[in-house]
Amino acid sequence: MNGEAGTPAARGQAAGRRPRRDWGEAIITRLIQLSGYSAVVFVGLIFFFLVREGLPALIEVPLRDLFGTRWYPIEGYFGVVPLLTGSLVVTGGAMAIAVPFGIGTAMFISEIAPRWAREVLKPLVELLGGLPSVVLGFLGILILSPYLRQLLDLPTGLTALAGSLLLGGIALPTIVSIAEDALDAVPRSYRDAALALGATPWQTMWGVTLPAARSGVLTAVLLGMGRAIGETMAVMMVTGNAPVLAVRLASIVSPVRTMTATIAAEMGEVASGSPHYHALFFIGMLLFVISLLVNVIASAVVFRQRSRAERVLS
Amino acid sequence: MRTARSLVLISILLVGCTSAIAPPTPGPPDEYIENRGSDTLVNLALAWAELYQQEHPEVRISVSGGGSGVGITALLNGTVDIANASRQIKPEEAEQAQAHGIHPTEFVVARDAIAVIVHPDNPVGRLTLQQLSDIYSGRINNWSEVGGEDRPIVRLSRETNSGTHVYFLQVVVRLGQSDNHTLFSTDTLLLPSSEGIVNEVRQNPNAIGYDGLGYVPPDLKTIAVARGPGEVYVLPSAATVNDQTYPIARDLYMYTAGEPTGAVNAYLEWILGQEAQRVVGKLGFVPILRGAQP
Numbered sequence: 001m002n003g004e005a006g007t008p009a010a011r012g013q014a015a016g017r018r019p020r021r022d023w024g025e026a027i028i029t030r031l032i033q034l035s036g037y038s039a040v041v042f043v044g045l046i047f048f049f050l051v052r053e054g055l056p057a058l059i060e061v062p063l064r065d066l067f068g069t070r071w072y073p074i075e076g077y078f079g080v081v082p083l084l085t086g087s088l089v090v091t092g093g094a095m096a097i098a099v100p101f102g103i104g105t106a107m108f109i110s111e112i113a114p115r116w117a118r119e120v121l122k123p124l125v126e127l128l129g130g131l132p133s134v135v136l137g138f139l140g141i142l143i144l145s146p147y148l149r150q151l152l153d154l155p156t157g158l159t160a161l162a163g164s165l166l167l168g169g170i171a172l173p174t175i176v177s178i179a180e181d182a183l184d185a186v187p188r189s190y191r192d193a194a195l196a197l198g199a200t201p202w203q204t205m206w207g208v209t210l211p212a213a214r215s216g217v218l219t220a221v222l223l224g225m226g227r228a229i230g231e232t233m234a235v236m237m238v239t240g241n242a243p244v245l246a247v248r249l250a251s252i253v254s255p256v257r258t259m260t261a262t263i264a265a266e267m268g269e270v271a272s273g274s275p276h277y278h279a280l281f282f283i284g285m286l287l288f289v290i291s292l293l294v295n296v297i298a299s300a301v302v303f304r305q306r307s308r309a310e311r312v313l314s
Numbered sequence: 315m316r317t318a319r320s321l322v323l324i325s326i327l328l329v330g331c332t333s334a335i336a337p338p339t340p341g342p343p344d345e346y347i348e349n350r351g352s353d354t355l356v357n358l359a360l361a362w363a364e365l366y367q368q369e370h371p372e373v374r375i376s377v378s379g380g381g382s383g384v385g386i387t388a389l390l391n392g393t394v395d396i397a398n399a400s401r402q403i404k405p406e407e408a409e410q411a412q413a414h415g416i417h418p419t420e421f422v423v424a425r426d427a428i429a430v431i432v433h434p435d436n437p438v439g440r441l442t443l444q445q446l447s448d449i450y451s452g453r454i455n456n457w458s459e460v461g462g463e464d465r466p467i468v469r470l471s472r473e474t475n476s477g478t479h480v481y482f483l484q485v486v487v488r489l490g491q492s493d494n495h496t497l498f499s500t501d502t503l504l505l506p507s508s509e510g511i512v513n514e515v516r517q518n519p520n521a522i523g524y525d526g527l528g529y530v531p532p533d534l535k536t537i538a539v540a541r542g543p544g545e546v547y548v549l550p551s552a553a554t555v556n557d558q559t560y561p562i563a564r565d566l567y568m569y570t571a572g573e574p575t576g577a578v579n580a581y582l583e584w585i586l587g588q589e590a591q592r593v594v595g596k597l598g599f600v601p602i603l604r605g606a607q608p
Contacts, residue, residue: 072497074474082500141510146517155466155520158503237510240503241473255503265506269475 050288054281061275066282071243071257073266078279084286085246086160086256090235093164093252094171094228099221101168102175103210106220109176110183111205122180129173133166137237140166145238152253158240160256166234171224178223182216183209215302222298226291229260236261259283345577347375351385351398354477355566358424359398361593362585373577383407389569390414395578397569400426400477416571423585425600427527427555427563428482430537431512433519438462440538440547443489443561449522450487452499457520469502470511470523482524485562508598527555527563528598555600566599 057066061078068079109121144165145157152161186209194204210217240255243262263280270277349359356379363375385397386407392414403411403418411418430446432438438460441449448454450469457465472479488494505511511523515534522537527550530536538547541561554560574582584590591601 070497070500072474074480075495075497077497141513145514149518156468156503156514156518158514236506241505242501242503244501255501257504265473265504266475 047288050281050285054278054283054285057275057278057282060278066279069245071262073270073276073279076275078275080259080279080283080286082243082245083257083259083262083283085251086239086243087229087258087260087287087290089160089246089251089256090163090167090239090258091225091229093160094167095221095225097164097168098171098175098224098228102172102220102224103179103217105172105176106179106183106217107205107210110180111201111209122177125173125176128169129177133170133231133234134237136166136169137234140234140238154253156240156255158238158255159253160239160246160251161253163235163239163256163258164252166238167228167231170231170234171228174227175220175224178220179213179217182213182220185216186212218298218302222294225294229287229291232258232260232264236264241265259287345373347373347396347578347581348388348394349375349377349396349398350380350388350394352382352400352477352566353379354400354426354481355398355424358566358594358597358599361597362590365590365593366581366584370580373581375581386418386569389418389571390416392416392571395570396574396582399567399569400481400564402565402567403569418569418571419573421568421570421582421586422565422602423568423582424566424591424594424602425555425563426481426566427550427560427600428478428486428524429527429530429550430522430524430539430562431515431530431534432522432537433515433517434533434535435519436462436535438537439535440540442540442543442545443486444542446486446539447489447496450482450498450502451496452501463519465520467522468514468518468520469499470514470521471498471502471504472508472511472525473504473506478524478526481564482562485564486524524562526598527551527600528595552600556602563600 057078066078067081068077069081070077070079071082105125109118109125113121140162141158145159145162147157148154148159148162148165149157190208190212191204194208195201199207235258239258239261241257241261242255243257244251244254246254246256263283266276267280270280349363351359356377359377363377367373367375382397382399382401385394385399386403388394389397390407390411397418403420408418430441436457438457441460445454445460449460449467450471454460455467457463457467471482474480483498484490487498488496503514505514508525508529511525512529512531512534515521515523516531536550538549539561540547546559548554548560550560550563555563568582568585570578570582573579586602594601
């Protein structure tokens with residue numbers, strides 16, 4: 001901003017000290033480059049650390065036990081499958097709630113709501129995103145889970161469903177905010193063209209605007225999913241943490257134990273270097289690999305769509 | 315005027331210094347007490363040490379956990395002055411002590427009792443240890459099997475890293491038998507805090523939970539427990555824990571090498587006194603009632 005709006009005098013000064021400015025620019029370029037690379041380096045280091053602490057679990061715990069169905073670390077049962085299924089059930093449920101609501105809200109804010117409503121709604125949604133998850137967990141344990149138990153006549157309200165509802169709420173602001181930005185970035189001319197061709201506002205939204213913003217919306221969904229699968233505190237408070245193998249349909253209304261809750265609950269007391277400690281890092285490794293996979297798949301999808309779009313256009 | 319004021323100031327400072335150096339309250343501590351052992355006791359031992367050091371700045375107490383075995387081993391090796399234990403010294407440890415020429419002296423410093431709690435509307439008010447074991451290991455799944463309503467049982471437990479969890483596993487789920495390898499049923503809800511258990515029991519009539527006696531709020535129903543069928547059902551209270559009729563309770567110990575002397579003796583005397591025993595109640599344990607020991 002400042003550079004473009006510089007007064008003639010300032011510009012002359014800059015021209016007069018050209019070498020020095022280049023020098024400064026070189027430093028800034030390097031710094032930006034460095035911070036770009038540092039992200040890669042940090043991820044690499046984190047992964048290295050996880051692997052170093054987690055891989056010994058493969059040696060200390062026989063594979064059949066590690067992928068067994070019982071998690072009871074104080075007696076040497078280190079089966080991670082119940083935790084894996086628990087995380088998948090809770091996250092899947094959360095996405096089933098957050099994706100339709102999130103994209104719907106984003107479409108409403110970006111396409112339908114009048115300008116003043118939009119200026120109120122967007123900050124409000126982002127405020128919701130700043131709500132500490134512990135607070136949501138409290139609401140979950142005091143209001144949501146007793147209500148769910150009575151409504152669905154369950155033995156207990158501390159279930160995967162309660163976790164999914166909370167996580168849906170936590171992922172929602174992320175999805176709304178990013179998807180709305182993506183929808184907002186679709187050029188006005190696309191909508192005008194669709195409307196001019198006789199499409200209804202709904203057809204325009206569903207058939208033109210949303211597909212045009214596809215990659216941004218997908219990013220929104222993935223970031224929301226990342227938020228959901230990594231969330232710990234709220235989940236630990238409301239899912240009951242019973243390490244049951246969650247493979248039946250009824251599992252959604254039964255207690256489950258997620259990977260994040262397991263690490264959070266047990267890491268504080270574990271003896272460093274014990275099989276239990278390595279097993280916990282192994283779970284961390286699994287979490288890392290899962291989010292890596294989700295990201296790789298997503299960028300592959302986005303990339304394929306983009307290249308196809310480019311082919312069509314050219 | 316100014317000189318007068320600064321003189322006063324200096325004299326105040328001097329008085330402050332002399333009182334700091336004077337023998338009644340010396341600045342640097344000259345007595346060290348090493349205290350190690352049971353993780354169950356570690357919070358209590360820390361609370362005691364903190365309070366005691368406030369009153370006796372000449373004594374410095376360092377407290378660490380690690381487990382009852384670790385504490386007793388350290389005592390036998392002479393690296394600690396007081397070992398904390400949530401169990402009595404084992405015969406083989408006593409033999410080792412003899413070999414080292416040490417005669418461990420035992421002090422019961424507090425008691426730990428676990429209350430089993432249910433929703434106030436639950437008609438079930440008494441259970442045997444065997445029934446509790448069957449409930450928690452998943453053999454009994456409906457309240458009607460123990461004389462209650464036709465409702466599913468929701469089992470609540472503390473997380474596996476809690477000392478209360480381990481003690482409950484040994485004494486209740488495994489009935490205190492060392493060759494018994496029964497585990498908690500997998501669908502036992504593992505809640506991270508006492509609060510979590512109390513909250514769920516308060517609003518869910520299906521739930522059964524357990525917690526340290528000192529943490530149980532009065533609005534929940536505590537279960538009277540019998541050691542076996544046909545024996546008396548006992549409600550947990552400070553009195554029944556102290557006369558050892560309540561079955562899910564244990565004594566917590568401190569051991570010293572030989573009769574304690576000097577600062578260690580003074581500290582142990584203080585621990586058995588009223589002020590320290592009030593702390594016991596605050597941390598969820600049961601204070602010792604003097605004279606009630608059998």
